[in-house]
Amino acid sequence: MSSLSRSSWGHVYDNLGVTLLDVAHGAIDVDQQIGGVVIHDPVDEPSYPPHAIVLAIGIQDAEELAALATMAGLQDAVAIVVRAAAALPEVVTEAAEKAGVAILSLPRGATWTQLAALLRSVLAEDDIGHTPAESLGGLPSGDLFAVANAIAALVDAPITIEDRSSRVLAFSGGQEDADSSRVETIIGRQVPERYARALAELGVFRHLYRNDLPIIINPMDLGQGVTTQRVAIAVRAGDELLGSIWAAMDGPLTPERTATLQDAAKLVALHLLRVRAGEDAERRLRTELVSRAIEGGAEARDALERLGLSGQRVCVAAATLAPVPEGETRSDQDVIADRERLADALALNLSAVQRGAAVALVVDTVYGILPTADAAAEERAAHLAEDFLQRVDTRLPALIGIGQPAESVAEISRSRVQARRVLRVLSEHPGRRRVARLAEVETESLLLELRDLRASRGDISSTELTRLIEYDTRNDSQLVVTLAAWLDSFGDVKSAAAASFVHPNTFRYRLRRVIEVSGINLDDPDQRFAAMLELRTRRI
Known part of the structure; x- marks a missing residue:
């Protein structure tokens, strides 16, 4: 549809259809001109440009959506975009038909911010399309x-x-x-x-x-x-x-x-x-190439070639914003802006110190592909990450996970998975460290995966540990803490007592109560291991 006007519905659907927009009800003429994008605000009624696309953010009530369709029709809007659902209520479709507006759906996983930015970017192409690229005015x-x-x-x-x-x-x-x-x-x-x-x-x-x-x-x-x-x-x-x-x-x-x-x-x-x-086009291309390269698959090799990284030994680094401290809040808009700032700052930093590095924000994570020729690839990548985080300091608190060195497409994809595993451990323990490699947090990562596996299968806690937890709850005692300290100290009562800040005799008494209440046999290595593993997954 190259002959279509850049501000026409046909041009918009060519660029965003299937991936971000689908027609849920009604139809739009491909030659219909789009006048702008309106974000619906029930508190402060926005002004509608002619033939607008209206974003119905957060509206789920059928009556409210039907009222918006009627209002959009009165304002000569072209379509309303709603979050994708199994089916539209009849009251909504009837109101849309009477108003002469179409209902478009935005799939789950895609953000309203992405849609608004891409819609405006596509529609803005017409504003700049008739002027030679080398001069304006x-x-x-x-x-x-x-x-x-x-x-x-x-x-x-x-x-x-x-x-x-x-x-x-x-x-x-x-x-x-x-x-x-x-x-x-x-x-x-x-x-x-x-x-x-x-x-x-x-x-x-x-x-x-x-x-x-x-x-x-x-x-x-x-x-x-x-x-x-x-x-x-x-x-x-x-x-x-x-x-x-x-x-x-x-x-x-x-x-x-x-x-x-x-x-x-x-x-x-x-x-x-x-x-x-120009920046949006370059950013989208870089994001697409980095995403293909780290995901693996048939298109990864071509993406690496276009990034200039084909045949090179690389590390994948994954960065994300640090969790917000307890008691603080951060708006979705601030989070999105900070993610983009993090991606831009990391790209600028790596371009200055690591020739050929490719960085892009993919969904909610910033990924970097770093060429590494020497044997100490992970150490160098971790050092670069530490240096970067020191530069941004508290202005942009972030966490960075480093994957293992990789050469083949499959290994690069695995390095990306490893970096994500590291990020998860860092996010679960905010404040302990900001940069890590898989070898440094592999135990914690495995425990997290074990916890997820238990939860997905619906596994329940052991009877012995359940008894201890219920006893502690009723009597405000410290039996679970006592058992964990003893296991962590490999049965050394003096060390466990010191870690629990109690006298060894008091600790011995509590340990006897652990055995009496739970029924666990601490002389059995299998039972000791099972108790330690369950306590660790709970602690994680």
Whole structure:
């Protein structure tokens, strides 16, 4: 369907159909143009662009979904995307038919964030598809610094171009003519926290989210260090906010300056889309190749060839975010952003110290394929991982597991499995260590797998250990702890008593109670081993 418009349903389905989207009810004309993506919010009704695709995130109630279908029809939407289910309720399909909207399903396992990003990326291709790749508005494509300088010349004021998180993407010359706060922003490539907080309290960001007109910020409202008036305008691509333009200029916001900033915002949007389209395409390709390479199978050899790793001895490293400390919470959006930051940071670090390394975020884990020519491959990979985690420190707490060296496709797949096993052990014991190789945690890994096996088969605890646990619960005693300490000390009462912080005589008395209550024969090596194994799996 190469002849289809890039913003048509046919083009969207060519790119995302089968994998991410399926038609659950109704039909859509392949030539139907898509005007944008809307995330349904029952609290704050969003604005609908013409012929939108509506994401019904978190809606499971049939009546609520039927009401949304009716509303979408009134807003001239094309389709509603719901989480895939066995069958759609009749009340929903009837409402969709009356409203003239289709129902699309998103399969389980795929995230709404992925879908929204990919939909917008596919639809944004049309915004950049008619301009030669080498230039946009007479400026080099994606050269935001050239764009900032051009805008600065037009409005006669120093300019910064910032993303949605107030990070400085590019800036013009002449920043020293503004004030000390602007210089601080340029040096840190980020709006300082105190100014960002003041802007939020003033409602500046709320205005940028909702309007396409410039807003004036009085320097007196921002605090010390700001002496020059700020003028900001949002940068959008359709219904998506990409960032903003900030001018440090005094004087009135004349109609000419307003028109210039509005035109500049459109030009910056094209450049940002061009940059993002290139980065997204490269990122998706790298992710696909790394995923194929570590999964094994028929396509792994070709993926390794394209990554430049064919025939090389490699290690697979797997990284994930460290568990959140008890009492703290982290939103899904923050988790997704931190995973992407972790992938980017690891890729940048390895590219500087390990030539040829390939890194990608695959689902929820960052994988790295590291070429290793020497015999101490695992040690070197672990050293690189430790060095990386020290660099990111508490800003991006993470865990990294190292698989064993591999050469063949099958061995690389096995190295990936090993790295994942190590990661699981590290996640089960947060704080003990941040980097490990399989040889260092293999016992813990096997115990975890044994615990999973017991749970999957529905195995129950031994009668002897169950009696001890029930006795401890009723009498607030320490018999299970006593048995575990004795087994860990290989029957040495003095060592076990010291580990339990009790007198040896007290420990001997408790041990006799263990035998009386449970009925376990501690002279039988098989019973000792069974008790130790069960206690270990419970402890894991």
